[in-house]
Amino acid sequence: PLPGSVTIEVGKTWAKIPVTPIDDTQGETDEWVRVSLSSRSHYGVVYPNDTTVTIADNEPVVTVSVSDADASEYGPGEGEFTISRVGGDPLAALTVLLLAQGSATSGEDYVPLPLSVDIPANQPSIAVPLTPLADAELEQTEFVQLLPKTAGYRVGSPASAWIEIIDDYPYVSVSVTDGVASEEGLNAAEVTFTRTGSDLSSLLTVAYSVV
Secondary structure: OOOOOOOOOOOOOOOOOOOOOOOOOOOOOOEEEEEEOOOEOOEOOOOOOEEEEEEOOOOOEEEEEEEEOOEEOOOOEOEEEEEEEEOOOOOOOEEEEEEEEOOOOEOOOEOOOOOEEEEOOOOOEEEEEEOEOOOOOOOOOEEEEEEEEOEOEEEOOOOOEEEEEEOOOOEEEEEEEEOOOEOHHHEOOEEEEEEEOOOOOOOOOOOOOOO
16 A cells, blocks of 8 residues: 655655555456645645556456357367467466357257366467257257456457357258240240258258249
């Protein structure tokens, strides 16, 4: 704590006080200390009458990003998150707590993600794979959001990342590639059926109606 008063010695025009930070294990944003002059009867206060000291945090800053966004039940194709750190002690491993959420269900749509990962000493990051689980349900594209939870580090930006999981069921659409048919010359029109997703090595029979 600062003493609240300072004595300027005889023959001098200034006096200094140290502002000494206390090192803690909490990940925090930079903080500040403001010192403001208080009026007394034996001196006057002129501008500048206050000043600010910034205390920079020394805990590591953790971020999360997507290093492979292609996750699919077909294959299955893995996606991949990357947990990165800057600052702190690079010679020490860093344990990062994780929270996974989103429209995809852990254990049903993908292999459960770990609750924490250790970034090894002398390493700036670690990969966290996202492995989809194939099921027999016809589903829309779902997503997994990964967030580092605050612990002995500060969570920077980006503070979360998303990976979409593509369903392994085939989806079919229809479009006109030649919309004009003519009786003259028996010119045929053309309709195209397009499939996406699933295994292209197997046949797919598509039903349609004509009105």
